[in-house]
Every structure is written in C-alpha cells, then in structure tokens.
Amino acid sequence: MTDMTTTYVDLAPSRAEKFRQRVLPMILFALALAVIPLFGPSRSTLTLLNHMGINIVFALSFNMLLGRAGMLSFGHAVYLGLGGYFCVHVMNWIAADTGIWGAVPIFTMPAFGFGAGALAGAVIGWPSCRRAGTPFAMISLGVAELVAAAGFMFDSLFGGEMGISADRMGGPEFLGLSLGPLNEVYWYIAFWTFVGVVGTYAFTRTPLGKLSEATRDNPERVEFVGYNPQRVRYLVFIFAGAFAGMAGGMSAVQDEIFTPENLSLVPSGAILIAAYVGGIRYFTGPIMGAIVMTYMGSNLSDYTAGWLLYLGLMFVGVVMFVPDGIAGVVYGTWDVLRSGRLNEVAAGWAIRLLGLALMAVSTITLVEVAFRWSDGYGEVFEPFGLELAHGSPLTWVVIVLPFVIGALLLRRVARSESEVTS
C-alpha cells in the first residue's frame, strides 16, 4: 500500500491520431465538394446537391439538440425559417440599395442567417429550455405552431401565403461569383456547407459541446460539478438555432423565396426523420441522413406516389430495430471488416439481408398495389412483366409469402445472435 502510482498512462490522442481522426475527414470532405463539379452535373443534379448541402447543415444543427444535448425538438424549422426570412429581407434591401446594404455581398447571407437564428433561439429558447425530454418536445411543438400561425398573419414580414421572394443577383460580387447560374450557386452552397460542418464539429470539441453531452446523460451530476444544466441547454439551443439560421441563409439564396410553410411542422418533421434515420449518435449520421433523405425526396417521388409512406416505414423501422441509423450500420460494418471477423458473421448477415429483401419485396408490392387500387384509374402494378392486380391471388402470394419467410428468417438470426451474446 505504499507505492502510489506516479506514472500516468497518456490517454490523449497523438498528433497523428488527431490529424487522422479530425483534420483528414474534413480535408476529404472539402476535396469531395471541390471534385463534384468536375463531373459536369446537370441543372437538376445541381439543385439536388444544393438542397443536400442546405439539409446537411440543417440536420447537423438539429443534431446539436437531439443527438448531443438530448433535446427533441419538433419545431426546428422555425429557426431555419426565421433566419431565411431575415436573409430574404436583407437581399431585398441589397437590391433596393438602401443605406449601407448596397455594399453587402449576397455571398454573406448565411452569416446574417446565423445571427438571426441565434437571436430567434435566444428569444424562444428562454422559456422553452427549462426542461429536457418530453416537456421540451411539447413546448417546441407549441412554439412551432405559434410561429407558423403568426407567419400567415403578418404579411409585411412573412408575405402571407405567397411568401417573400428575392433576387440573388444583386449586390457586389464576392470572389467573382455573380450567383446567377446554378454552378456558381453550387460553390456558394459548398463553401457554406463546409463552414457549417466544420463549425458544428468544432462546437462538439468545445467545453460547451462536451457539457451538453454530459447534460444529456446525467443532468444531476452536471449540477454537482457546478454547472447549470438549464443554462447549458439554453446556450446549446442558441447555437443550434444559429446554425439552422445559417442553413436558412443558404436556402434563401438557392431558392430565392421563403413562405410561412417553411416555418411549419412539416419541414421540422422532415429534418427530424432525416437526422434520426442517419443516426443521431454519430456526428456524420445527420450528414448521411440528409443526403439520403434529400435524394429520396427528390427522386423517389418520381417513381412512386407512396414515397411518403416508404419514408414513414423506414423511420419507424429505424426507431424500432436500428436505433443507430445508417451511420451505425456503416460503422458497424466497417469495424467488422477491419477486425477481420467477416467470416464469423457473414452467414448471419446473408440471412438477414435475404430476410430484409423479402420483406421489402412484400411491402413494396403491397404499397404499390394499394396505391394503384386507391387511385381508381384501373392501372395495374407490373414489375418485371408480372401483372399484379389487387384482386388476383398471385398478388397476395407475392405479398404474404415473402413477408412470412422474411420475418421467420430475421427472427431466427435475431434469436441465434442473442444466444451467442448471452
């Protein structure tokens, strides 16, 4: 009992590790952003990419609340909307050349959105950040309804149903970008997406960012250590509002219009789904979720009328079975591949994939047949030349059989895995 340990194991990451884990991914991300235009994307692809950028920043700001601080907000679009509205007004002042506004480049819009979002967060967050959990979620819902209703009431601020539009071509040019053609808007979005990603990541490294995670896990202990959890939540809320407002500024330049719909529960719900499906426990989760959801939102709707239903099914599926989301699956797979345990789990994975595929076949058939039946145009779902009318027995075989087999397979895998672990 005499000799105390005097040497400490240095647990801090080495410089090389720091570089590999923190700086390198950012460099790769910047490179990816820079390389994309070399492929000569079409106008619609550019629009899609721009919206992805906006949603990435928006989802990351949302995850500052849900993933990091454990605050579930049903009204996060309020801050994007208010930030965006402010930017639209600023753009109009720039176009009208009032006062000093004539000298402000449109390129700086997200900075204004950042400020407006922070202000909105500071005002609205004060009454709503007292508690976390369900009460906070309910208050955010009420506030969102209130702001959206006010949006339809004050026409001079929000433009009523028509919204307020602006022109992104005004003001002085910045870095030689006139922001007229879409590929120039891409550079603008890419720049601010990068700023948003770096900014939100840097926030997780600050003492406040760390404290927010501590507050999520155990607010009582945070209080013992001498911090005020309410205050931590409030500050995090302001920053989350600010980054959402920044996304609003990006959106104001890309779409050149904001309507009170942008403030409503619909976009708030969409970003919640995107962030959660992506995986809220990982920093990169919301990025993946935003990319996947934006892509699905713009492309899947061309293929099927039921894409919202698929979205809902996917969300419920993730909540029930894959709480770590897409990022969890990606990192889990990567871990297995790297540690060379692939052949141990390969059989289980194969069965699971097969089961999921069978269930997907069944669900897709059911949804598609149902939608065609509901439209009443007499259209028939014909995948791969099969004619699946809603009355034909074949349809029901295709729906029921794969579902039952898939469910049984998944159940078997889940059982055998729980036996291994226990």
Add this chain to the structure above:
Amino acid sequence: METVVFAVLNGVIYGLLLFMLSSGLTLIFSMMGVLNFAHASFYMLGAYFAYTLMEGSNFWIALFIAPVLVGLAGMVVERYGLRKVHARGHVAELLFTFGLAYLIDEVVKIFWGRTAVNYKVPELLDFPLFTLYGAQYPAYRIFILLVAILMLVALWYLLRRTRAGLIIQAALTHPHMVGHLGHNVPMIFMMVFGAGCALAGLAGVIGGNYFITDPAMAVQMGPIVFVVVVVGGLGSLEGAFIAAMIIGLLQTSAVSINASLADIFGFLGLAGTSEVGGITIASMAPMLPFLLLVVVLMVRPTGLMGDREV
C-alpha cells in the same frame, strides 16, 4: 347575449370533444410516461371507420363498433410496437409514435383518398332541436354533448368506483407492486392504451361528421390535444378537463368576436389601418391554444392541476 349563449354552447361541446381526446392521452401518459403523438391519428381512424361502417350498416352500429376497432388497433400498436421501444426511453417512444402518426396519415390517404369523405350526420338526428333567439340549434350537437357527458361519467365510475379502476390506478403509480400482487401489468398497460385509443376513436366517430372527415384532421387536432394535456398538467384528468373547457370556450368565442386589435388597444394609439391593428380576434383563434401553452408554461410550469413540473 345571443352570441354569448351560442359561443358557450358550442364551446362546451368542442371542449368536451377535446376532453374525450385528451383523457385517453392523459391516461396513457400517466401510465407510460410518453405522450402518444399518434393519438389524434386514432381520432381520425375512428371517424373513417365509422364512415365505412355506416355504408354497410347504420350510424348506431358504427358508434359502438368503430371505437372498439380503434381500440384493438391501439392494442396491437402497444403490444408489437411501443413495448419493443419502451426499453430505450421516452424519446425513442415519442419518435415511434411520431412515425406512426405519419404512417396512419398515409394509410388513410390510400384507403379513403386525399379529399374529404362524405361522412354525414345520421338522418335521425339531422333536425333542429330547438330555436334560440330565432336561430335553430341542431340536435346532433346536443347528441354530442350527451355522449360526451355519458362517457365522462362512465370513465369516472370505472376509474374511481370499480375494482378494475383501482388496479389501473395502482398500476399507474406502482407497477412493480401491482405485478408482485399477481396482476399482469403489461396486459393492463395494453388494455389502458387500447381504451385510450378507443376514447379517441369515439371522439372521431361523433366529431368526424360534426367537423369534417379528411386526412388533415389528425394534423389539425393533434397539437391542440397536446396543448390541452400540457396546460392541464401532465397526468391529471381533472386538469385536462378544465384545460379542454378553457380552450374550447376560448376558441369558439374568439371566432365569434369580430373586433380587431385596434378596437381593443385603440386607446394606446393603435390604428385600425396598421397591420397589427387590423388583426381581428377571430383570425387569432387558431393561435390562442398555443399562446395559452406558452403563457402557462412560463407562469406555472406544472400546468393547471399537475403535480409534476413540465
């Protein structure tokens, strides 16, 4: 006087409907600690089920069968959905019900279309019951009033005066002890969840043809029901009743006031031509519940009758 009487009558009916919805929500909340986001979706299901049942039979059969069907749907959701998510905490549960609301909305659109269905008041009740100040008052509204009061009394009797109610109340606060006494607590939870959903379904059956039955009815009703539950105090049935009445009266009377803000605050120099002054009280009616929510949470975070702080 005329306006006041009508506003009070309609307000009470609307308030009772709100209470029918929020009583189920409150029961489920005090039981599982989770606000069921999909609660208003069950209300919508009730209206649509009744509409479909009415095509094959009549309103009276639908009045009994539809809530039972909705209750069964609720039980299935609890047994195979919520119970799985329960272990992962309240946020996961809230998210699950949020996704469920999404799904029910879409499924309703598939089965019954995107536009409103013609869910009518039954002919037997489609007549003016009495004339008040020269205006006729529809009998169906009084019917809603009666059904709601009947349900209120039945619920109170069930919870406070029967053995089953005693066990439910005990299971709400001390689930483990009730379990040790040999009762099947998960089963009780499932039944209560189903009963709460059935109440929402009943509200849908009698409210769907009073208002309008379309796929947006859940989205419109949902947030207001949350406001009722939070303002009343989470987990308090009495509080939910008072809050439902306040909001019912507030909204219906606001709709019938044509005064604008300028008329009220004119003495402060607010002109009727300005934007803020031009807002009428009637146009503010949809905002009032949420305004009330924010005010109550700032002044009294426990809600009106709640014992736990929001």
